[in-house]
Amino acid sequence: MALVGVAKRRFQQLRSNGWEDFLEKVKSFCIEYSIDVPTMDSKYEPHGRSHRFYPVQTIDDHYRREVFIGIIDRxxxxxxxxxxxxxxxxxxxxxxxxxxxxxxxFDAKKILKLATFYPKDFPSSALRTLEIQLGTYIEDVRMDDRFEGLNNLGELSNKLVDTKKHEFYGLVYLVLKLALILPVATASVERVFSALYLVKNKLRNSMSDRLLNDCLVTFIERDIFSTVSEDDIVHAFMAMRKRKAKALN
Structure with missing residues (x-):
């Protein structure tokens, strides 16, 4: 998270003061490979587009504001x-x-704060019990040689089950399960939205919700659907109701 903050600050510095250095690098690249460099103060002429859709601006303004700053902002x-x-x-x-x-x-305060994001699973009474469990839990696992060499939450979860400690520290194990599920759930949602932009384009803008749902499922789970043979699809289609179907060549 610290690196994310650093990246944001770097982008802001690049946006404010990075254009001149970036332009010099582009010019050096163009000169090295014999690419014509336009005069940056001349009027920008859009190619293949009507001039009335573009404001009057210089080449420098176009590439600085719409390309360089535009991409950084995105x-x-x-x-x-x-x-x-x-x-x-x-x-x-x-x-x-x-x-x-x-x-x-390990930080008990941060783990308790994580639990507060799930009030249905951790009411106030459960939070007090979790606080007590965390103190015993950390002393226990640090002294247990079986927990040495663990590198991630998945290995920790498996080791707690193997040693039956998930029964003693039920609330700690519940927090751990929620922490393991969260990235998967978030990634699944992001995956669906990314697929939505590809499936529901301008040509398919008027499709029904049912058709859209079917298209999304087949697109997102295409690795699974690629293993289904065409014959199975035809047989399933014909079994839905009596219909005539041409034999596949």
Whole structure:
């Protein structure tokens, strides 16, 4: 999360003061490979587009504002969307469960804060019990040689089950399961939205919700559907109702 903050600040510095250096690098590249460099103060002439859709501007203005700054703003906005305040807080709290280096990242306060994001699973009484369990849990796993060398939450979860400690520290194990599920659930949602932009394009803008849902399922799970033979699809289609179907060549 610290590196995400650094990246955002770097993008802001690049946006404010990076154009001149970037332009010099582009010019050097063009000169090296014998590419014509236009006069940056001349009028920008759009290619293949009507001039009435473009404001009167210089080449420098076009590439500085619409290309250079425009791309930086899009990347910065994408970082903001993926790592907003809530997401950053969740990831920072999740890191407190990390078992690597003998649980050096353990922080009971952060884990309790992570639990507060799930009030249905952790009412106030459960939070008090979780706080007590965390103190005993960390002493127990640090002294247990079987928990040495763990590197991620998945290995920690498996080891807790193998040693039956998930029964003693039920609430700690529940927090751990929620931390493991969260990235998968978030990635699945992101995956669906990414597929939505590809499936529901301008040509398919008027499709029904049912057809859209079917197209999304087959597109997202295409690895599974690629294993289904055409004959099975035809047989399933014909079994839905009596219909005539031409034999496949």
């Amino acid at each position: 990347i910065h906005q994408e970082l903001e969307n993926r790592f907003d305040e809530v997401s950053r807080e969740l990831l920072i709290c999740m890191s407190a469960l990390n078992p690597s280096n003998s649980f050096v990242s």
